[in-house]
Amino acid sequence: MSPGAGAPRMVDRKPHDLLWRRLSSFAPLSDQERSIVRQTCAAPGEVRAGTELYVEGERLAKPGALLAGWACRLRLLADGRRQIFDFLLPGDLFGHPTGAEPLATTSAVTLTAVSIASTGCLFEMVREPDRFPGLARAWAAAQARQEACLLNHVVRLGRQTAYERIAHLLVELGHRLDEIGFSLGSFVPMPLTQEVMADALGLSVVHVNRTLQQLRRERLIEMKAASLRLIEPDVLAAVADFRLPRGAPSAG
Amino acid sequence: MSPGAGAPRMVDRKPHDLLWRRLSSFAPLSDQERSIVRQTCAAPGEVRAGTELYVEGERLAKPGALLAGWACRLRLLADGRRQIFDFLLPGDLFGHPTGAEPLATTSAVTLTAVSIASTGCLFEMVREPDRFPGLARAWAAAQARQEACLLNHVVRLGRQTAYERIAHLLVELGHRLDEIGFSLGSFVPMPLTQEVMADALGLSVVHVNRTLQQLRRERLIEMKAASLRLIEPDVLAAVADFRLPRGAPSAG
DNA sequence: CGACATATTGATGGTAGTCAAACCTGGTGG
DNA sequence: CCACCAGGTTTGACTACCATCAATATGTCG
Numbered sequence: 001m002s003p004g005a006g007a008p009r010m011v012d013r014k015p016h017d018l019l020w021r022r023l024s025s026f027a028p029l030s031d032q033e034r035s036i037v038r039q040t041c042a043a044p045g046e047v048r049a050g051t052e053l054y055v056e057g058e059r060l061a062k063p064g065a066l067l068a069g070w071a072c073r074l075r076l077l078a079d080g081r082r083q084i085f086d087f088l089l090p091g092d093l094f095g096h097p098t099g100a101e102p103l104a105t106t107s108a109v110t111l112t113a114v115s116i117a118s119t120g121c122l123f124e125m126v127r128e129p130d131r132f133p134g135l136a137r138a139w140a141a142a143q144a145r146q147e148a149c150l151l152n153h154v155v156r157l158g159r160q161t162a163y164e165r166i167a168h169l170l171v172e173l174g175h176r177l178d179e180i181g182f183s184l185g186s187f188v189p190m191p192l193t194q195e196v197m198a199d200a201l202g203l204s205v206v207h208v209n210r211t212l213q214q215l216r217r218e219r220l221i222e223m224k225a226a227s228l229r230l231i232e233p234d235v236l237a238a239v240a241d242f243r244l245p246r247g248a249p250s251a252g
Numbered sequence: 253m254s255p256g257a258g259a260p261r262m263v264d265r266k267p268h269d270l271l272w273r274r275l276s277s278f279a280p281l282s283d284q285e286r287s288i289v290r291q292t293c294a295a296p297g298e299v300r301a302g303t304e305l306y307v308e309g310e311r312l313a314k315p316g317a318l319l320a321g322w323a324c325r326l327r328l329l330a331d332g333r334r335q336i337f338d339f340l341l342p343g344d345l346f347g348h349p350t351g352a353e354p355l356a357t358t359s360a361v362t363l364t365a366v367s368i369a370s371t372g373c374l375f376e377m378v379r380e381p382d383r384f385p386g387l388a389r390a391w392a393a394a395q396a397r398q399e400a401c402l403l404n405h406v407v408r409l410g411r412q413t414a415y416e417r418i419a420h421l422l423v424e425l426g427h428r429l430d431e432i433g434f435s436l437g438s439f440v441p442m443p444l445t446q447e448v449m450a451d452a453l454g455l456s457v458v459h460v461n462r463t464l465q466q467l468r469r470e471r472l473i474e475m476k477a478a479s480l481r482l483i484e485p486d487v488l489a490a491v492a493d494f495r496l497p498r499g500a501p502s503a504g
Numbered sequence: 505c506g507a508c509a510t511a512t513t514g515a516t517g518g519t520a521g522t523c524a525a526a527c528c529t530g531g532t533g534g
Numbered sequence: 535c536c537a538c539c540a541g542g543t544t545t546g547a548c549t550a551c552c553a554t555c556a557a558t559a560t561g562t563c564g
Contacts, residue, residue: 027352075407078493083410085403099396100279100389105403105497129379137352144351150402151327151337151357157409158454159333162552193510202410204553209512241330245357414520445542456521461544463520 010091010181015067015115016041022091022180026145027137033125037135040122041067044115053108053116054095060102063095063123069114070191073106074199084200086149087111087173087192091180093142096123112191148245149176157202160240162211165201168240170221174230175244190228262343262433267319267367268293274343274432278393281386285377289387292374293319296367305360305368306347312354315347315375321366322443325358326451336452338401339363339425339444343432345394348375364443400497401428409454412492414463417453420492422473426482427496442480 010021020037023029029037044067047053054060056075071088085106088094094108096119122135129136152172156165174184182188192200194208201208215221220236222229230236262273272289275281281289296319299305306312308327323340337358340346346360348371374387381388404424408417426436434440444452450460467473472488474481482488 075403077407077411081411083407085406098399099393101393101396105396105400127381130382141351141353144353144357147350147399147402148357150399150406154337154402154406154409155327155329155335157406158335158452159329194512195510200410205510206512206554207552210552213512447542457543458522458545459520465544 015044018067018091019065019117023138026141027134029134029138033132033135037122040119041117044117046115047110049110049112051110053110054104056104056107058104060095060097060104063119064116065093065119066090067115067117069110069112071108071110071114073108075106082199084196086153089176089180093119111196145245162203162207164240166211166215167236168242169201170228170230171233171236171240171242174233184230184233187224187227187229189226191226267296270319270343271317271369275390279386279389281390285384285387289374292371293369296369298367299362301362301364303362305362306356308356308359310356312347312349312356315371316368317345317371318342319367319369321362321364323360323362323366325360327358334451336448338405341428341432345371363448397497414455414459416492418463418467419488420494421453422482423485423488423492423494426485436482436485439476439479439481441478443478
């Protein structure tokens with residue numbers, strides 16, 4: 001499941017290695033493609049926690065990739081309720097128009113300090129699958145992956161209890177972190193406040209708190225600072241009916 | 253919002269006109285593209301209600317488009333709970349692999365008798381955006397549309413009450429039906445059982461029943477056989493905080 | 505230290521789930 | 535034509551999960 005202790009970790013390397021390694025795990029890249037991706041990451045931008053990357057309805061003009069830090073996509077309701085759709089982790093792409101209209105269907109906000117590669121030129125390349133087949137395939141796979149997570153999220157929200165939702169989300173995030181070099185059974189970064197988890201999982205902060213306590217009491221998870229350890233990933237996956245997305249890239 | 257009473261309705265025409273009209277509403281098609289799409293719909297397949305179009309995990313081999321009838325995408329949990337992700341209406345595409353791996357991430361089941369065009373060859377064409385630019389753009393827009401509906405669904409499930417969820421779903425379906433030729437303020441087909449709505453909205457059948465009654469009592473909707481009328485679409489949209497998806501095709 | 509965000513705890517109430525039964529409705533067949 | 539049945543809808547009684555409100559810790563940062 002995880003690389004051995006000595007295996008290279010994407011996140012340990014220079015940020016500008018992270019993206020091409022991540023894309024390569026979706027589909028093999030040519031040397032040319034790889035070097036272009038690396039160039040893209042040469043001068044990442046840095047933004048603070050709480051920054052809006054883009055806002056619902058706005059024209060998507062600055063597509064990017066996260067090289068470090070976390071963000072999320074969300075929508076605000078008229079009365080202030082907030083729904084988080086998914087989380088963006090290092091190596092994830094954001095802000096790329098999908099349909100004909102390049103208008104954002106969600107907002108996106110950073111949850112931590114974040115460093116960002118601007119991927120405008122990569123996005124141009126993806127439009128020419130003949131010249132850049134590896135990149136195009138990796139891109140499509142990355143999108144498919146994001147959609148798979150969204151489907152998981154719908155299941156959590158629609159048909160799972162608070163206990164199951166939290167277990168499911170933590171296992172999913174654990175696996176995603178595993179893919180980028182953290183090992184599933186050990187402490188991994190988890191910079192989500194309980195309020196953020198609540199807004200993602202459709203629960204109240206109070207109930208998230210109590211449910212997390214239950215998971216800790218049962219010795220299924222362990223929390224420390226802004227990090228988390230899944231003590232029993234298999235038990236958690238079982239109670240949450242978690243399924244590994246098919247076609248998932250293997251870590252390392 | 254809707255075409256006048258005398259305007260042509262996509263669904264009134266021969267099924268084999270529906271698809272190209274629908275795709276044209278996303279992006280203009282060349283004469284060649286249009287005629288190919290029409291040919292695709294020449295000999296639709298017919299299947300009964302309750303047929304599985306494909307099953308989660310299976311290799312997607314028979315991509316298609318709905319020419320008549322309704323279907324849905326769903327997932328079953330280990331203990332029998334069921335979550336419906338979205339509904340497929342006439343003119344919608346299904347079963348097209350998105351990422352590298354052509355494995356279904358959901359199952360899909362027909363809700364009514366359905367007629368289907370096999371779109372394997374169209375799907376090949378979409379891979380060559382240089383030769384078929386209109387089709388490629390329409391395809392991308394159709395996908396974007398589907399994703400927009402999925403985002404709406406997450407909001408419903410995560411942050412809305414039963415009352416809001418149902419209102420929101422009905423308005424969304426109303427608008428989608430409006431796009432394919434029914435008019436928003438009049439009776440439109442609505443072949444969903446309360447159980448299906450419950451499995452889509454993360455509610456129990458009983459509660460769906462009671463909430464629908466409330467909407468009827470308040471004279472916001474009217475139901476008859478397998479059809480529905482939104483008496484006050486604006487009020488419903490307001491209580492549900494419904495937003496028209498940007499870049500939506502206009503009906504007619 | 506004080507200001508602020510986040511986490512925790514307790515008490516109470518409401519929304520929605522569960523269980524169970526009755527009631528339609530359309531279709532089938534004797 | 536009516537009995538019968540299956541699937542869907544409706545109703546009632548009861549329960550429980552989770553939201554809400556409010557107050558108190560804990561922690562972090564200038």
